[in-house]
Structures are given as C-alpha cells and as structure tokens.
Amino acid sequence: MSQYVSRLAGTLAAPPRLRFPGHHRRPRRVAMLSVHTSPLHQPGTGDAGGMNVYIVELARRLAAIGVEVEIFTRATAGGLPPAVELAPGVLVRHVDAGPYEGLAKEDLAAQLCAFTHGVMRAWAGHRPGHYDLVHSHYWLSGHVGWLAAERWGVPLVHAMHTMAKVKNAALADGDTPEPAARVIGETQIVEAADRLIANTAEEAGELVRHYGARPAKVAVVHPGVNLDRFRVADGRSAARARLGLPGDAVIPLFAGRIQPLKAPDVLLRAVALLLDEDPSLRSRMVVPIVGGPSGSGLSKPEGLQKLAAGLGIADVVQFRPPVAQDRLADWFRAASVLVMPSHSESFGLVAIEAQAAGTPVVAASVGGLPVAVQDGRTGFLVTGHDPADYARALRRFVDAPHLAARMGGAAAAHARRFGWDMSASATAEVYTAAIHEYRRRVRSHHG
16 A cells, blocks of 8 residues: 555655554545536546546545545536435535536636635534545645635645646647646645645656645555456457447547547547558548547537548547446457547546556556556557657557557556555545644644
C-alpha cells in the first residue's frame, strides 16, 4: 500500500513514505465536493469522464474500509431527490446552483456562492463535527471546499485532476486556453489546502514548479481500476461477437470525450495514412470512436464525422455513443489496441482500464501516461502528435498479428498493480496525516 503514497520533501526523485502511528485515527466521515460534474452521470458525456469514475470508485472503496463519504454535486435536472445512496456508506447530495441545463463549465464560477450556500445548509442540519475532512475535486470545488473547511474547522484535501497552466502549455490547434481566473483560483487553492493529492510524481512536480506548492504537503496516490469489471474475461473473440465486430479485423479504438484535448483527429489521420499506404487494409480495419462531444468539442459536434468523410475513411470508422462501464469493458476487450493521442492527461485512467481488459495502448507520452503505459511492453508511447508517428505504431500491430495478444497479457498483469483498494487505503493515509497535522497546528495556535 505504501508504494502508492509519497511525500515530496527536498527532491522529487526519492520521496519518503508516509507512516503514521496507530493512534492517529482515520476520519469517520468525509465531505467530498464535485461541483461541475455528478458522479451519477455517464462518463464520456458532457464534462463527465475519468474524474467521475475516480470519485465513484474511490468513495465506494473508502466506505468499504469504514470511511463514510457524502458527495456534494450540482443538480442538473429538476425533480432530483436531495440525496441518493450511491452505495452503502456513500451518499450523493444534489445542490441547487444555477439553471439545471445549458450551463457551461466556464460559467460555473458565478454559481459557487449558491453552491456553497447549499453545502452549508446541509451541514447546518447536523451536529458539530459531522464531517472530519473536506476532499474537493477540480478547482471549482476547491473554492467551495476552502470556505467549508475553514467554517467547519477541519482540514482540506484537494485533487486538481487537471491544471490550467499545464493544459495551456499543451493546447491542441483550435482549442481555447484556460482563463486567467482559473490560474488565480488554482494558485489560491494550492496555498489553502492542507494536503494536495497528485496522480503521479510528474503531476506533483508540476504543482511545485507551476503553483509554488510546498513539497511537504503534496502526496502521490495513483488512481485505480475496477479489476472486477475491467478484466480479460472471455477474451477478444467473444467480445467482438457481442459487439457485432469482425473477428479477424484490425481494430484501433478511441474511447473518451470528443474534444481537441483528447485528439481523436490524430487517430483518424493516422488511419488515413495507413490506408493510403496499404489499401488492402480497408477491408479488414474497423475504427470505433466511442464517446460524445465535450468541452470545446461541443462547438463542432459533427467535426470528427466530417473529418472522417474528408479523409475518405468514413467507411471504416464507427461512431458510437458513450456506453456504461460494463459495455465499455467489452469495447476494450474487442479492440486490437486503444489509441490515446491526448495533448494532456493527469493520469489516463482509460489506458489502465483497457490494459486490465487485456488490450495494449498506443498513447502520447504526456502527463501520467508514461506511468499508465509501459513503453515497449504494454504498448507504445509516442512523442508529439504527428499522425505519421501513430500510423507507424499502429502498423506494428498490422504487421505482427500476435503482438496485440502478447502485449495484452503483459498489459493485464501491469494493470493489476492499480486496484482501487490500494488507492483508497493510500488516500485514507493522506486523510489521517492531514487531520493529525491540522489538530496539532490548532493546538499549537491555542498554546
């Protein structure tokens, strides 16, 4: 378990492990904040993605080890119940803040006061000390968490998930830079939080370099994968039969939100190059794109379909809507390879899920993907976003039909290192440290 948690002190190369005496208890109940996307939403739609999966799985596993979780999220439809039990020990609370529909993520900052008011009203119905800690996700939630933690007299643990400065340094063509208000807001949260959870050591280093985070309060906890759901199961052939896919096809898969940041266009351009080089591939290649428009991709919801038509590959590309997690696992099993040409990824949870299902990954060497993918063993990492480079990587699976199976076996073994149980235990250790140091600081302040 301790390999999943580290503290940055002095150097990023060899951070010391966290160890806490047994009398420092875990929290009984955590208030988890997710303002802009609900854990009940379907990943791959709108702003719902890996962070939704992260929050749901983490909350479930925390509850399983005795840490109750109440997740506050913005209500996005009328008539929703005030609270929904997601799992034993996990409650989702819907907070009215702004119009239910049609509110872009960029406009949510104006609703933070209303959201904070809803959180405070829920807290007022409890006895003092109901929540032991606040864990906020993404910068919008961080601002609510900052105020709530101060008001309740508890520590704040924050997870960025993505950072404006990192995203702006790696923008896709035509993508919109993150606003200065977000950069300022993230800087304030980094200063205010008692603990910052980063997905990888690289993300931890970015918090220190770009935002001036104190290394001593940054902890690295790798996200996990649901190993009961994402597994090899009955294999590639059976999954293809269930999905109506040809058993002998080369199938490079894209799964995720369709937006410039995720760069699905790179996959399409790479496929066009492959078919130009070898027209015979056209009869034995299927390229599924599983997901829906999101973020800046909403401005051109049909853009990817038009690109496929313009490249002359519309006949091999299948556009499929977002699917439930069990169905997504079948798409992963069916694929020859998952392709992730993202411009930025804090971790790349989809890459671990695909590998757990026995499928190798071709991914951009950005963010946490070099942790998620073992280059040359469980897939291939590509520097940059030149479609020709991705075409060359995909060509290896065309030329060596057994490569997908061989790498897939190694990928499944690699993914087993990332179970959510370990992530939850490590996160609980971070909570324990935050509570202990917060109380010690309060005692010191009061003499």
